[in-house]
Structure formats: structure tokens, C-alpha cells
Amino acid sequence: MWVTSSLTTALSPAKVALGNFDGVHLGHQAVIGEILHDAPQRDFSLSQVRGEGAESELSPRLSGDRDDRIYATVISFNPHPQEFFTGTARSLLTPVHEKVDLLRSLGVEQLVLLPFTRELARLTPEAFVSEILQRHLQTQRVSVGENFHFGRNRSGNSARLRQIAQDYHMETSIAGLQYLEGHRISSSTIRQALTEGEVERANRLLGRPYQLQGTVELGQQLGRTLGFPTANLKLPQDKFLPRWGVYSAWVQLDDGSKVPAVMNLGSRPTVAGDRPTVEVHLLDWQGDLYNRSLTVHLMTYLRPEQQFPGLDALKAQIHQDCQTARSHLQTLP
Known part of the structure; x- marks a missing residue:
């Protein structure tokens, strides 16, 4: 083009x-x-x-x-x-x-x-x-x-x-x-749905999953110590971000393949995060993602971001999030 x-x-x-x-x-x-x-x-x-x-x-x-x-x-x-x-x-x-x-x-x-x-x-x-x-x-x-x-x-x-x-x-x-399910299809309606965590409604209005495109950058590597390594995604500064929390997602790698994943968007209060981050854990996948381009297709809003009493409780919740995400990601989008 x-x-x-x-x-x-x-x-x-x-x-x-x-x-x-x-x-x-x-x-x-x-x-x-x-x-x-x-x-x-x-x-x-x-x-x-x-x-x-x-x-x-x-x-x-x-x-x-x-x-x-x-x-x-x-x-x-x-x-x-x-x-x-x-x-x-x-x-x-x-x-x-x-x-x-x-x-x-x-x-x-x-x-x-x-x-x-x-x-x-x-x-x-x-x-x-x-x-x-x-x-x-x-x-x-x-x-x-x-x-x-x-x-x-x-x-x-x-x-x-x-x-x-x-x-x-x-x-x-x-x-x-254009209308869908009685609601007018508009950018403002989609923004509102994303702000409220209604990603499935936003996806229907878009006609495709809402996506975040970025490059993987080096993070604190805390997820690796918990047994859930994550890719920290650097997004364009002008990208509209949905409600903070945890999502099930499909991640498209730069080779075109798609991998099921769990994404966390927020400030990571349990580990005293100081700025909003996008962290993606790819399910059943291993490899080096640094400096690679990823596209995250958001599918389901799982839960709000929350603070846990310690790392053990955080680890248990991440494990549960992965199980829940699997149940939502049975088929490719």
C-alpha cells in the first residue's frame, strides 16, 4: 500500500x-x-x-x-x-x-x-x-x-x-x-467497552479482537523466578489502553504463528510496580522474545488487577489465571 x-x-x-x-x-x-x-x-x-x-x-x-x-x-x-x-x-x-x-x-x-x-x-x-x-x-x-x-x-x-x-x-x-445488538458501532462506543473491561463486546463492534502491537523489552524478570516468564511489551505512546487487569489472549509472533497467552496490564501492586506495564505469559511456549515484535489479540477480561499478601499468593493466582485462560482459548480467533 x-x-x-x-x-x-x-x-x-x-x-x-x-x-x-x-x-x-x-x-x-x-x-x-x-x-x-x-x-x-x-x-x-x-x-x-x-x-x-x-x-x-x-x-x-x-x-x-x-x-x-x-x-x-x-x-x-x-x-x-x-x-x-x-x-x-x-x-x-x-x-x-x-x-x-x-x-x-x-x-x-x-x-x-x-x-x-x-x-x-x-x-x-x-x-x-x-x-x-x-x-x-x-x-x-x-x-x-x-x-x-x-x-x-x-x-x-x-x-x-x-x-x-x-x-x-x-x-x-x-x-x-451501523448497529450491532441495538448499539451504534462507533469508536467512542468501543472505547467505552474497553474502558469497562467488556473486551468481547468491543471485539464484536470491531469485527476482530482488539490488539496491542509492540516490541518486547527487558523487564525485571520477576515472572521467571515465579515460574511464569513474561514478555514485557513496549507499545506506541498514543495507543489506547483498555481497563487494567488480566486478559486471556492470542499472541501472534513475528513469524505469523499464534500462541495462547495470559496478559496483565497494570502497575503490579504486589511487587511495588512504579509504572503501567503490559506483561504477556505465553502458555506452553519457550524461547527468546527480546526485541521481537508481538501482536496481542485480547479475547476475554478475566479479572481486575489486585494486590496479594505475598508472592506465594500471587503465584497461585497466576496459575489459576492460566487455567481459566485455557478454557477461553479453545479455538483460534
Whole structure:
């Protein structure tokens, strides 16, 4: 997938899904799906994401030099507009690298991460369509959600977008609000579910398990002395963390294999932890994980974090957590 933060290096013409898409949940996928229908296939195997908000390091290699090619494109914003206007750092369900992986898996060919600047915020809805969609991307089709707003002071909505797009002969698709089990699918609903430890509900709204991606770093190695060695995961600073406590999980290693696991998120009060940590114990697995990349797929919230009277009580509880986790991890997600 071609990733760029500059409109001058964006590929065109394009079919565009427009939005923040934090979480890439089922509602977002309904919007994105409208630009994937009949999208020509490309070979972007040479592309490498160089960093958050940066262009891919190498140009895409097309699978065929076709005059009618239209790139399936997602336009998102960096930083999140809410962070720009409030001046407060915002944690994300899907930091940039996670979003790239998820969009690529859906079949998106290009991600344009527009820098959300004061100049961009000042654009009227008409100027946004004219400058961004028409002039730079030669947009043939644009897809948004029913509740989408854009332009100066959020003055444009999905209906206004359709009106403006008609002047440029752009097709417009407006995806209705998506519901599951009577609840609207939204990033805020997913955040609330994760905050309350309702990871199974969050997973249903996402359409996949909520995940934590990071690199294993050296910890205090206390788990090893208790007979339960753990991998300490270093996460992106802007990653949204669910409720502190113990989870059953599937861990995907950097070789693609998946291993059942127990994860603890918290400050480890029994051993006087001084900062939040993510510790993962892989069940029935041995090996060196230092400096390796792991993806933890959260499945079930087992219990809150708690303080024990001593290490023996902690060890007994970890053993029980492992047994409980096994009962929840009978099949791969």
C-alpha cells in the first residue's frame, strides 16, 4: 500500500473513502467497502512505511500500465482533528502503523494522511472538494459515513458533500449508521467497552479482537523466578489502553504463528510496580522474545488487577489465571 502525507505524491485518479477511521471498525469498513468494488489490483510489494505521517520510501510498482486504473484510497488526518483543536494528546485505537496494516488487509491501495493544520481547518467545504478531492486526487467516487462533517467549523455534512461533488461529476456514496445488538458501532462506543473491561463486546463492534502491537523489552524478570516468564511489551505512546487487569489472549509472533497467552496490564501492586506495564505469559511456549515484535489479540477480561499478601499468593493466582485462560482459548480467533 502506498502511504503518503503529501498530496503532491498521491496517486490519482482515485476512489476515496474519507474520515478519521480510528479503529477501522465495522462501521468504517462499510464506508471503505464502497471504494473497493471492482478496484484494479496493484502490486505494492516494494512500498515500505518509513514513519508516522511520512511517505512510503519507494514508489509503488503497478501490476499493469492501464489507462483506466483508479486507486482505492483512504484519506485520513494526522493528528486527529480533536487533538488539533483541544491541544490535548489523544490516544488511538489504531495508531498509524496498525491502521496501515488493517487498511492493507482490506484491499486499500493508498493511504493519504493529511496533516491537519490551521490552513486545512480553514478550508470551506467547497474548497476542500475542489482542492483536495478534485485537483490533487482527481476523485471519481467519494464515500463517507452518514454523520460525516468537514470544512471550516464542521460546516459541511454528507448531504452537502454530495451536492458539491455533483459539480465535478463525482459519484458519492453515503453509508448509513451501523448497529450491532441495538448499539451504534462507533469508536467512542468501543472505547467505552474497553474502558469497562467488556473486551468481547468491543471485539464484536470491531469485527476482530482488539490488539496491542509492540516490541518486547527487558523487564525485571520477576515472572521467571515465579515460574511464569513474561514478555514485557513496549507499545506506541498514543495507543489506547483498555481497563487494567488480566486478559486471556492470542499472541501472534513475528513469524505469523499464534500462541495462547495470559496478559496483565497494570502497575503490579504486589511487587511495588512504579509504572503501567503490559506483561504477556505465553502458555506452553519457550524461547527468546527480546526485541521481537508481538501482536496481542485480547479475547476475554478475566479479572481486575489486585494486590496479594505475598508472592506465594500471587503465584497461585497466576496459575489459576492460566487455567481459566485455557478454557477461553479453545479455538483460534
